[in-house]
Amino acid sequence: MKKIYLDYAATTPLDPEVIKVMNLGMKKYFGNPSSVHSFGQEARKVLEDGRKTVAFYLDCESDEVIFTSGGSESDNLAICGLIEALPKAGHLPHIITSEFEHHAVLDTVRELVKNGQAEATFIKPTGSGLITPESIKMAVKKNTVLVSIIYVNNEIGTVQPIREIGKLIEVENKKRSKDQKIYFHTDAVQAAEFFELGVRYLHVDLLTFTAHKIYGPKGTGVLFVKRGTPIRRQIIGGAQEFRKRAGTENVIGVLGLSRALGRIIEEKADKRSGRQNKLLSELSETKETCRLRTLRDHLIDEILKIIPKSRLNGDRFRRSPANANISFENAEGESILLNLDLLGIAASSGSACTSGSLLPSHVLLSIGLPPEIAHGSIRFTLGRQTTVADIDYLIEVLPKIVSKVRKMSPFNED
Amino acid sequence: MIYSKEVMKHFKSPKNLGEIKKPDGVGTVGNPRCGDVMKLYIQVGVRENLGKKEEYVKDIKFQTLGCGAAIACSSMTTELVKGKSLSEALKISNKKITAALGELPPAKYHCSILSEEAIKAAIKDYLNKKNAKN
Numbered sequence: 001m002k003k004i005y006l007d008y009a010a011t012t013p014l015d016p017e018v019i020k021v022m023n024l025g026m027k028k029y030f031g032n033p034s035s036v037h038s039f040g041q042e043a044r045k046v047l048e049d050g051r052k053t054v055a056f057y058l059d060c061e062s063d064e065v066i067f068t069s070g071g072s073e074s075d076n077l078a079i080c081g082l083i084e085a086l087p088k089a090g091h092l093p094h095i096i097t098s099e100f101e102h103h104a105v106l107d108t109v110r111e112l113v114k115n116g117q118a119e120a121t122f123i124k125p126t127g128s129g130l131i132t133p134e135s136i137k138m139a140v141k142k143n144t145v146l147v148s149i150i151y152v153n154n155e156i157g158t159v160q161p162i163r164e165i166g167k168l169i170e171v172e173n174k175k176r177s178k179d180q181k182i183y184f185h186t187d188a189v190q191a192a193e194f195f196e197l198g199v200r201y202l203h204v205d206l207l208t209f210t211a212h213k214i215y216g217p218k219g220t221g222v223l224f225v226k227r228g229t230p231i232r233r234q235i236i237g238g239a240q241e242f243r244k245r246a247g248t249e250n251v252i253g254v255l256g257l258s259r260a261l262g263r264i265i266e267e268k269a270d271k272r273s274g275r276q277n278k279l280l281s282e283l284s285e286t287k288e289t290c291r292l293r294t295l296r297d298h299l300i301d302e303i304l305k306i307i308p309k310s311r312l313n314g315d316r317f318r319r320s321p322a323n324a325n326i327s328f329e330n331a332e333g334e335s336i337l338l339n340l341d342l343l344g345i346a347a348s349s350g351s352a353c354t355s356g357s358l359l360p361s362h363v364l365l366s367i368g369l370p371p372e373i374a375h376g377s378i379r380f381t382l383g384r385q386t387t388v389a390d391i392d393y394l395i396e397v398l399p400k401i402v403s404k405v406r407k408m409s410p411f412n413e414d
Numbered sequence: 415m416i417y418s419k420e421v422m423k424h425f426k427s428p429k430n431l432g433e434i435k436k437p438d439g440v441g442t443v444g445n446p447r448c449g450d451v452m453k454l455y456i457q458v459g460v461r462e463n464l465g466k467k468e469e470y471v472k473d474i475k476f477q478t479l480g481c482g483a484a485i486a487c488s489s490m491t492t493e494l495v496k497g498k499s500l501s502e503a504l505k506i507s508n509k510k511i512t513a514a515l516g517e518l519p520p521a522k523y524h525c526s527i528l529s530e531e532a533i534k535a536a537i538k539d540y541l542n543k544k545n546a547k548n
Contacts, residue, residue: 372446410451
């Protein structure tokens with residue numbers, strides 16, 4: 001049976017070149033980068049070369065790149081690290097975030113609120129899954145110290161106006177004294193491949209991304225920390241990562257991340273002839289982005305046309321080229337997933353049943369979907385190995401599966 | 415796959431799926447807001463057992479909106495109670511349903527509880543209707 005992987009937002013397979021360099025690197029670079037001898041210094045070079053590659057991609061300085069174990073750790077470090085590093089004021093610091101953040105942000109902020117370390121405003125996205133800059137502006141208070149907004153939503157793929165929000169915060173900061181500055185964090189995990197990650201362009205102080213969503217290895221992530229941003233390390237020990245993250249560095253992970261990023265840089269660079277070290281994806285869309293968007297549109301158009309009582313979740317246009325999230329009335333998501341899996345197709349669902357709780361996806365609820373519809377939602381995310389034939393096969397079998405599942409339901413109308 | 419072979423067997427080919435047109439009892443439990451709704455239909459027959467007349471589940475069908483475990487639990491429940499006397503059928507527990515399926519992931523235990531509630535509701539519905547007639 002042919003296997004079709006449509007869950008790239010969960011994780012991506014490793015790029016063959018990444019596997020190659022990591023395999024070679026594992027034998028060669030086992031030294032501890034903190035050691036003075038040649039073994040250590042060779043590993044140090046790998047680490048620092050990787051840092052330079054990341055810095056190039058993020059359009060920042062090397063000492064602004066902190067390697068972590070992944071997206072969740074980066075989010076935790078950004079939020080807890082900032083709040084704990086700020087000088088204690090007479091009042092609680094205020095955080096603005098959204099209702100549809102990844103749990104690594106949402107639950108971290110909730111934890112700070114629960115522990116009495118911060119207060120928070122959770123912005124409700126619009127029905128099409130967008131956070132408007134105005135809604136951020138309205139939420140700003142005198143004691144606001146941090147805004148954290150997800151760049152591309154991991155479930156519905158909608159793209160947030162990070163640059164506009166960043167500029168707005170800068171304007172707000174001009175009115176404030178330095179010790180009242182509002183810092184801006186974005187979780188860019190799902191944006192890293194397709195969208196502009198230049199931190200100066202985005203006007204962000206903190207940015208999270210991770211290797212395993214861009215064909216790199218699991219266990220390696222990045223937090224960009226703009227110079228001058230206070231951060232208290234969350235893992236205590238040695239002086240690694242500019243004293244912002246202790247622990248012997250994951251040299252081979254960084255090597256893999258660096259190669260994975262290198263591939264994306266090469267592809268984006270092809271398109272930017274005449275531009276100096278700028279990778280503005282708004283100006284130069286890669287071939288892969290165009291290819292995926294075409295496939296995704298084909299998938300969305302056909303499914304919505306063929307399957308009655310189906311709807312697309314999230315804005316039709318302001319979304320990741322790789323994401324299609326569709327709800328089917330009177331059909332439970334996990335049942336659809338299992339049936340797809342029996343045919344070799346891998347996707348994911350916003351139903352409660354896949355998460356182990358009785359509540360469906362907080363993302364789908366935040367954009368106003370009734371729980372009974374949210375339970376019947378499937379996320380298809382496309383990637384490098386997705387072909388037209390894969391999508392055509394999905395379009396062929398999905399209507400049959402949904403109809404089969406609906407026939408089993410007590411609300412079956414046939 | 416997150417499920418045991420037995421669960422997947424019932425998920426792929428559910429037993430007693432559908433509805434009974436003129437059922438003697440119906441039990442509907444769950445809520446679409448929670449993602450699971452089970453509806454059991456029963457037809458009750460009378461037979462001789464050790465010289466006494468007893469009522470039994472002559473036929474049973476189910477319809478379920480829900481996850482793999484909800485469908486497998488519904489199917490297994492119909493298998494377990496079909497042909498059983500009403501008093502035996504009332505003794506069915508979620509533990510028996512789970513055991514018959516091999517195992518269920520802990521997050522799915524509520525599906526077996528829902529199935530137990532559904533059969534009890536269907537029998538209760540039958541008994542209520544019968545009492546109303548008498």
